[in-house]
Amino acid sequence: MSYTQTEIIDNFGVITFNREDKRNALSAALIHDLIESFDFMERNKVRVVILRASSRVKCWSAGHDVSELPTNSTADPLRYSDPLELGIRAIRKYPAPVIAMIHGTVWGGACDMAVNCDMIIGDPTCTFAITPAKLGVPYNPSGILHFLNRVPLNIAKEMFFTALPIDAVRAESVGIVNHIVPEAELEAYTYNLARHICQQSSESIAVMKEQARIIADSFPINPETWEYIQELRRKVYQGEQYNEGVRAFLQKRVPNFV
Numbered sequence: 001m002s003y004t005q006t007e008i009i010d011n012f013g014v015i016t017f018n019r020e021d022k023r024n025a026l027s028a029a030l031i032h033d034l035i036e037s038f039d040f041m042e043r044n045k046v047r048v049v050i051l052r053a054s055s056r057v058k059c060w061s062a063g064h065d066v067s068e069l070p071t072n073s074t075a076d077p078l079r080y081s082d083p084l085e086l087g088i089r090a091i092r093k094y095p096a097p098v099i100a101m102i103h104g105t106v107w108g109g110a111c112d113m114a115v116n117c118d119m120i121i122g123d124p125t126c127t128f129a130i131t132p133a134k135l136g137v138p139y140n141p142s143g144i145l146h147f148l149n150r151v152p153l154n155i156a157k158e159m160f161f162t163a164l165p166i167d168a169v170r171a172e173s174v175g176i177v178n179h180i181v182p183e184a185e186l187e188a189y190t191y192n193l194a195r196h197i198c199q200q201s202s203e204s205i206a207v208m209k210e211q212a213r214i215i216a217d218s219f220p221i222n223p224e225t226w227e228y229i230q231e232l233r234r235k236v237y238q239g240e241q242y243n244e245g246v247r248a249f250l251q252k253r254v255p256n257f258v
């Protein structure tokens with residue numbers, strides 16, 4: 001079974017999450033299939049990729065698969081080679097626009113994945129929550145930078161510190177989403193946007209996307225500061241609150257961070 005479905009329509013592609021029983025939680029297996037789907041699209045020179053969930057779901061994606069987060073170990077829960085990070089980098093490096101088409105709720109690492117798509121088109125049901133504070137996860141510097149490149153600092157802090165969902169109206173007003181369209185028009189609007197982009201120069205768009213990625217990532221940090229950040233994060237992910245946060249989620253209870 002594949003955890004993503006792929007389709008090519010005209011000359012744009014559609015990748016649909018296919019793990020509804022676990023609310024499209026981003027497991028290593030799903031990310032593997034997602035990356036395979038992007039490779040398939042690139043081999044077929046697809047000029048726009050739409051990333052979506054089925055229109056029948058209430059949740060676009062529930063984020064990182066919590067059952068796969070390391071606990072009671074020295075492992076960084078968001079290490080460079082973590083499947084979520086591999087999936088996000090596949091989107092950022094795909095040589096054409098990736099548009100997130102969002103019906104339903106978006107959580108945690110899936111919110112990071114969505115804001116790393118080149119555009120987000122949502123409907124009034126879409127909400128966005130970045131949730132490390134709920135689990136005790138010390139989010140990683142690249143993930144925090146992804147949000148700082150998307151919304152003002154105070155909005156990013158509100159999202160990280162409260163872990164509360166931002167609804168469609170607010171998501172549009174703070175710039176998380178490009179457009180909110182009526183639920184019944186979401187697919188047609190997004191697919192027509194993709195068709196329009198496919199008529200533009202794919203070479204020009206590819207080189208502008210790659211430049212934007214490189215420039216947005218250009219964030220001077222000296223090696224000592226990097227080591228300081230890693231020390232700070234290590235103390236948290238090896239600490240009790242993170243392990244309690246993951247345990248509580250898996251035991252379906254409220255964590256006790258006091």
Ligand code: YXS
Nearest residue numbers: 021022023025059062063064065066107108109131132137
């Ligand atoms: O009990 P079963 O086996 O049926 O499985 C349940 C849930 O355990 C499972 N599930 C997940 N499994 C692993 N990782 C997840 N993130 C996850 N989310 C859900 O899916 C089955 C159905 O879930 P259920 O009964 O709760 O569905 P629902 O329709 O009542 O509620 C849907 C949600 C999305 C509102 C609810 O499942 C939920 O709140 N999920 C957790 C959302 C979340 O906090 N995600 C953050 C994951 S951690 C992450 O992404 C980063 C590491 S960080 O924390 O740094 O942001």
